[in-house]
Amino acid sequence: MQLPDHFEFMCPVKTGSGSQALSHLPSDLAALDARKPLILTEKKNSEKGLVKHLVQAFKTWNITLGVYDGIDDGTNLETVKELYNLYLDRGFDSLIVLGNGNVMNTAKILNIAVSGKPEDLKRVKEGGTITEPLKPMVYIPVISGTGTETSGDACLDGLCVSSTFLMPDIVTIDPKVLLDEDPEKVVNTGLAALTYGVEAYMADDANPVTLTYAQLAVDFVVNNLEVLVRESLVARGKVKAAIREFQAKKERTALVNAACMAGYVYASTGRGLASSLGAHVADASGFPKGIAMGLLLPYAMDVSARIKGRDLSSLMRPMAGIEMFCCTPEAQRFDYAVNRVRLLQNELFSLTGGRVPRTLEDMRITRKTLAGIAEKTSQENGACDSALCLTILEHAYDGKPVVS
Amino acid sequence: MLLPSYYEYCCRVKTVAGHEVLERIPELLSSMHAGKPMIITDKGVVAAGLMDIVTGALADKLVIGSIEDDVPPDSDLRVVNELARKYKAKGCDSIIAVGGGSVLDTAKGVNIIVSENADDLMKFTGAGALKRKLKPLVAVPTTAGTGSEVTLVAVIADHEKNRKMLFTSYFLLPDVAVIDSRMTMTLPDFLTAMTAMDALTHAVEAYTCLSKNPVSDACALEAITLISRNVLNVVKNPTDKDGRLALATAATLAGMAFSNSMVAMVHTIGHSVGAVCHVPHGTCMSILLPYGLEYNMHKNGEYTAELLYAVAGEKVFASTPKEQRAAKTVEYIRGMNQALHDATGGRHARCLREIMGRDGKPMVPAGTLETIARVALGDGSIFYNPEDLDFDDMMMVLTAAWEGVKLDQNMIKKG
Amino acid sequence: MNDFKEIEPGGRPFVRAYLEFMLWFVGRAIQAASKVDDSVRREFAELPEGFTFALTAAPAGPSMVVGKDNAGKVKYLGRSIEGRNLNVKMTLKSMEGLFQLFTFRESTPIANARDRLFVEGNIPEACAAVRILDIVQVYLLPKPVAKLAIKRYPIWDLKRHSWNRAMVNLRAVIGF
Structure with missing residues (x-):
């Protein structure tokens, strides 16, 4: 790999993943001088017993935990204000986020307020930047997510902020809290992670440091998503289900690792072609963002490799493993990689009875809206001129690979 | 991964x-x-x-x-x-x-x-x-x-x-x-060789020892690839700017890998050779690395085998039968040491007895090996080694590394 | 804020009791092995007078302290690390970590490799302590279990395997 003349990468997060991961939390928090954490989560997570697992990990530690499980899609800046008062009144000094998307967004915004002054939120809203590290924050993912939870992005109630200071200090991935979930949500997580991972390879400053995390995101999605969805749809008796659950925990752990790593990568490289376009396609179609991004990904890969001339052959390695990669002639490796993504999508389409679309036509977007989406995207993201964006969209509409 | x-x-x-x-x-x-x-x-x-x-x-x-x-x-x-x-x-x-x-x-x-x-x-x-x-x-x-x-x-x-x-x-x-x-452009050839092999050792031990994890593994693979593709070239063409950046980046990647996955017996023994005989760290590393891989091969050979792709390239990996890959990785690392030895006019030592001090005298006399082995028993990196090492095991490794001969696989106690 | 509550996580009395017992037994077994086994005796002989070693879990135990008195005798010094000046302290980051160790689900080297414990104090002495623990585990555990707990199961002669093993266990039980 030819190194770029200048590249940068940072991931300030400590990741702990696997069996008994939660039991490491109290000592990890103590190392950050945090003694009274406030847990933020959703009702459904406390109902499923996930909060209990977390509380169990703090036994013998003589720490009082605060638990707020009222976060939902309606959570807004008013809620943040109430939580702000609660945090200060009760003397909390850190946040533990158990959940995904909106729970994490709320926590990030709340952390800005409790780390400085509440006016900081107003300042940030008016375009000010965060200049100091915030209070300790731990993220405990559940199986579904957006892939940007671990990044520096936060969006709540119309307030969108981005700063590396918003990345969590600790990410704790514990299979105990990774329960089975609606396949569509799992697919959304996986495809978002895959897209951010692959986009790091397509970025102008693609470099071996960023690609450490990116290759793992790609590897873990490609090698776990399909089997996870397929097996979750099989009906089983109690014993067989318990045996299957053992294996499923491993696959879910890998998938969530991918989602977290994708967030780290995204925080450094930002949006690429597929994710920029995907955001607008999601808005236009009502499909979740991850699924929209993933759908566009192979076409963006085509454009990057076949039109822009990027060498993406090394993407095959995390997908196929060292053995297959080495045995495949270099000139065939990109084809393998892009077809692997297409194959994955077609499989997911078949497994979910068409709920995961393969083409924009499957999404029931009309062809004439494509030009508008292309235009909007190119205005936002300078790297994508509107003709190129339209090429991607049109090919994705028909499911037709882009050739040079 | x-x-x-x-x-x-x-x-x-x-x-x-x-x-x-x-x-x-x-x-x-x-x-x-x-x-x-x-x-x-x-x-x-x-x-x-x-x-x-x-x-x-x-x-x-x-x-x-x-x-x-x-x-x-x-x-x-x-x-x-x-x-x-x-x-x-x-x-x-x-x-x-x-x-x-x-x-x-x-x-x-x-x-x-x-x-x-x-x-x-x-x-x-x-x-x-x-x-x-x-x-x-x-x-x-x-x-x-x-x-x-x-x-x-x-x-x-x-x-x-x-x-x-x-x-x-x-x-x-x-x-x-x-x-x-x-910052590394003027580093003399033998120091370039030595420090690159130091970084290579960090990456290889991180990848093959007990605390390996996927992120460290990814860092290690990238580091090993960058070093093996560039080190000889940079030693021969010191002003190769891109090669210098590749080696410096590789050293940082190797640092990321080993600071999380830790290092094992190559460092256990290497630290002790350094402490007893004042040999530069990188020299100990480059000499001992093949022995660490040979000694642990019955425990971690599958990981060593995967490294063949990084040290020797995809073609060599693909054309080597699976069961021979681990040994081939070791052979390639020995080959790197030999090539660096030749390219630096012999200043890059291949075995312990070849290490010479400024006064031209050998720095590691055969008589010091027992002391080195004893000191090594007290080095914390031993915890991360896949296989146990007692005093006799240390001596076996040290003796072979002193002579510059391969470890006899039959002599390794496999419990 | 109806959705808010405060929770006191509490303790784990049964797990603590089990671990207290196991640590007590291992501590006395180390004391016994120092009298019965030559390798353990030699390891202790190299350690300084007044040497103390503790195995514990954060934040507040259970713990085990073993030491060598000024006459060179190895003694199990009880289950409190409070106020002791320890030469080597091995701390599991949580009681759960110690529990995994003493239910043989994870070996010491693996727990160490997985960042579940940390060692404080003089490192060469810590290495000696680990070697002693390894030998004692071979004495206390049946071979298949011991193989999970240590890296390499040693090749011992018959006397060490039978007579010494019986003596270590017996002395640990009666405590002399």
């Missing part, structure tokens, strides 16, 4: 790498509210003309609080205290460390004192002693080997009380590692 049943990974350091990235330092410091750094370095760095490049790059974009260039190779508490006093006297607000391991350890020590307003460093040894962020610290490595720009430990000797203080904390990590190809 293998996902172990539990792993942890953390590297909070921002990596900034390229051909002209020293110029980024003022901006990076200012984002941390700092603008008057103390530069800590050593006489070697100054003599190589590197300090002029650094000061030139910083130029008028910030106020240099002080330049301290007399960190000795075996820095100690006295130096740390003296620098901390100067830091306060001159009103500095951050530290730039330019150099190798000793400079960086010193800078970390200074940082503890000035950030915590401490008078006794000893209070901050041990786990969890540091609780908050220290002053901004920028590391500029000049050797492409140690990887200490991304490690969370510092060792500071107290020569008066004859003890070594070990500090371990995520707060000791530098904020930024600035990898600039100009």
